[in-house]
Amino acid sequence: MVAFDEPLPYIGATPFQLVSALIILIVGYIVAKILVALFKKSMRKTKLPPLVVEFLGRFLAVLLYVVIIIVALGAVGISVSPLILGLSAVIGLILGFGLQDTLTNLAAGVWITALRPIDLGEVVEVSGQTGSVSGIGLMSTELKTPDNKVITIPNKLVWGSIIVNYTRMPTRRVNVDIGVAYGTDLDRAIKLAMDLIQSHPKVLSDPEPAVAITALADSSINLQLRAWTKTEDYWAVKGDLTKGIYELYTKEGIEIPFPQLDVHVREMPK
Incomplete structure (x- = not known):
């Protein structure tokens, strides 16, 4: 029988480390959900539009999940510092060669939430698609059609196309x-x-x-x-x-x- 503090074969981590990492992931996920909910609740008390609050909430959630994963990897004995440096280098390389669209979508999402040509619940026509705005994320905007279909449009297409807002005016x-x-x-x-x-x-x-x-x-x-x-x-x-x-x-x-x-x-x- 393998001791609780002895490394497992082929894995290199002890059962204690694996259990610790699992607990970190579960507890971290729950805490992240609570923090994001509290963040959104506090932001709704401000004068920020609901679309901006939703965008900032999703952005915070992504950051928290990345931190939780890094902490969990550290719990199983993986050195975090080289991982962060390596991840930064890989991200930089990918951004330089293939993720221009990702940055464009991210920037477009910021402009959409800041200038608000569309808002949650409004019925709009964007890129030839018509529906009510159900959400906006870091990379895409979601529309819900009257027959309950969900349409996901990259933010760069939303910001770069003509937007017809059917419900903005009273x-x-x-x-x-x-x-x-x-x-x-x-x-x-x-x-x-x-x-x-x-x-x-x-x-x-x-x-x-x-x-x-x-x-x-x-x-x-x-x-x-x-x-x-x-x-x-x-x-x-x-x-x-x-x-x-x-x-x-x-x-x-x-x-x-x-x-x-x-x-x-x-x-x-x-």
Whole structure:
């Protein structure tokens, strides 16, 4: 039987050292979680935006985990000083040859959290992807789509692309496009549309709603209903107006044309 303080074969560390390292890892992980949670709690009391707090919390967690791993390696008899020097040299070499993107993502993450073109919970379009911002890390930003998919985008693509923020402003304009047939009494069609908009309880009176003629298309005169509402009510109002204008025009006998194709079949002479 191997003594508790005798090195194990092929390993070079004693059972006591291995147990000590395991305890350090477990306790260190728990302590790191507590410290990060306390750090975030204290930072939330400041005026820093939630996105910055989340970013700093993840950065602190990475630093603590690195320290815990180094201490655990020291507990099993591995000299820490050469390890740190060697790790620094390897990191420097890798950075010089292949981790430019990592530094770029890290720097982009700092700019995103500092200037806040996006924030937690906001619905944005970034790099062709749309979703609510669920988090930002050292290297990437996470979006959650309405159908509960998580999209991870490198920070350099977030910072380097056009960002459309759908929920930053308190109000948005709802646009509903509809076409009416040529020959329609436009004044009557516009008045009916305006009455529909103004009767909706979630449509704001300031700015004033409007109905505009947007195009004389091939088979229709295109109208656009424009109504302002609170950002959180945008989709509800858009759905109500789209359904409402169709039902109203159908009821009032206003034709809503649609593209048609006439096919003529001719018999070939025998």
